[in-house]
Amino acid sequence: MPEPLSPSKPERPAWEDLALEAVGTVIEFWGFKRNQGRVWALLYLRGQALSAAQIQHGLALSKGATSVLVRELEHWGVLRRVRRGSDRTWRFEAEQDLMAMVRRVLEHREGTLVSRVTADLARAEALVRQDRAATPEVRARVGRMLALARATEHALDVFRRTAHLDAAPVVEALVGAPASVRRRLARLAGRSEG
Amino acid sequence: MPEPLSPSKPERPAWEDLALEAVGTVIEFWGFKRNQGRVWALLYLRGQALSAAQIQHGLALSKGATSVLVRELEHWGVLRRVRRGSDRTWRFEAEQDLMAMVRRVLEHREGTLVSRVTADLARAEALVRQDRAATPEVRARVGRMLALARATEHALDVFRRTAHLDAAPVVEALVGAPASVRRRLARLAGRSEG
DNA sequence: GGATAGGTTCACGGGGTCCTGAACCTCGTG
DNA sequence: CACGAGGTTCAGGACCCCGTGAACCTATCC
Structure with missing residues (x-):
């Protein structure tokens, strides 16, 4: 089981926070949204497809923002939207290259x-x-x-x-x-x- | 006399406008103020030191904005502040390199x-x-x-x-x-x- | 059909950036 | 000294970007 991402307890390891914010800073510098960088970095570090809800809670975003962010990242080809088996919820995984x-x-x-x-x-x-x-x-x-x-x-x-x-x-x-x-x-x- | 820059008539040649805005766009892209780029471009194209008032009228800026812009550009080493002869007003010229x-x-x-x-x-x-x-x-x-x-x-x-x-x-x-x-x-x- | 979860859209508000315009400062000069 | 031109600073406002949160849509399951 992939660790439910503890919505209430944001007990994230310090290194993950560091990496998330670092990527966010760079992305923001390049003229994109800071949160776009954070979303990508989260997915990349976790190394597995996460649902929108997991992203939302993992990064303390709103539902609406999450929806917009993943759509934008998908458009940039930075994210893949996948459906697994009979699960009808989308999951997102980071582009590896x-x-x-x-x-x-x-x-x-x-x-x-x-x-x-x-x-x-x-x-x-x-x-x-x-x-x-x-x-x-x-x-x-x-x-x-x-x-x-x-x-x-x-x-x-x-x-x-x-x-x-x-x-x-x-x-x-x-x-x-x-x-x-x-x-x-x-x-x-x-x-x-x- | 260096062409009084016609304050009321902004009859600028089309190519100057094009160049000014092009530089402004690039500068803005790199995370600076659009008007910083326009000020530098104006000075560079004119090829001579202009007073703050000339810059102000030439680019349709306010007095305050002009003062701030030239200070910032000076700080970046992008233009030089010079005083000529006994004239007590500052003039600004573009860095040539x-x-x-x-x-x-x-x-x-x-x-x-x-x-x-x-x-x-x-x-x-x-x-x-x-x-x-x-x-x-x-x-x-x-x-x-x-x-x-x-x-x-x-x-x-x-x-x-x-x-x-x-x-x-x-x-x-x-x-x-x-x-x-x-x-x-x-x-x-x-x-x-x- | 009703219920519910996943997903999207959008009006609104917070926050930031930049410019304006006026008050203010500072020197020369008459 | 007073005046005024050159120059600086700053509060206010216009504008834009982004996230929120709620309304809305859609599909699946009972």
Whole structure:
């Protein structure tokens, strides 16, 4: 039996709290809801599918919030909604491939925001190029701004690919691997940035 | 005389508006105030030191907001406060090295948030290691979480170094360089580039 | 059908962030 | 000294995001 998650007694081990809040903080930083991070972390740490009620009580959330949060996480592909046997209640389990998660987030960000901004700057650069009132210096500055945007886009791409590379397999491998192996892997990952 | 910035007539060229808002959007995405980005972009595009009043009218801000915004940007090292000659009013000019700016932001983020989270996860991992009630699987999961955090830290570092590398010199070089050179640089940087 | 548990939706309120506008401070200068 | 321009601070308000809690929907079982 999977420990009924004691609704009244939140006697959670200290390490779980630490991990939950850490993930919540990171997720919040990336512009999502803190509780989305906490839900994912809870599921990941427990390593099994939990019902909405268990999540709700485990994290002291309301019924409504839980419903919304799991739907959002599911939409992000961060959670799977499963039904077991003849049980008619949904259970949720964490996506296991952590890096797939990170990549998905980055791709979304890159797609929606960064590239849109780059496009706007490209338009601005085209306009200033035609503007007879603009001095060469001004044109150069707009051009440099656009170049910065492109560089950022590129760097994000490198970041994403790097994260991809030393992710799923490597992260697994790193756990408990001897220091020598870790160093070799790290060096390999460093080469991939070129 | 540096163009009085026409307080009543906001007849700004379209490209300037585009650039201003683009930068504002990016800055806002990174967790800062939209207007901080707009102020910096205005100063950068104008390429000269502007007074607080000019900024205020140029961006349709209040006196108070302007004062706060420039102080914050100054604190970030993103603009310089200068006094010219016997003029007793402050003027502000944009930091020219764009990448220094980006790097500073990333370093701050890395320093305050990412590493703090990593530390928390490290504590959690130490605790779960001692917890006799924890199964080996749980310990492994916490360990994997910590590994993810470390990988993220590493990736951010790569990002930062990459941004640093092809930044200042390369960005400058790219401006106005012939297409053939641009393509070679782009290939070197590992990007297809349309 | 009625009862009940699981699940969703939504109006509302708390809390946070940012801006405004006015009071206030501080120096030069007449 | 008084005045005024430049600059700062701060209370108030607008706005937005998120969670609550209750109403509502739906399916299963008796």
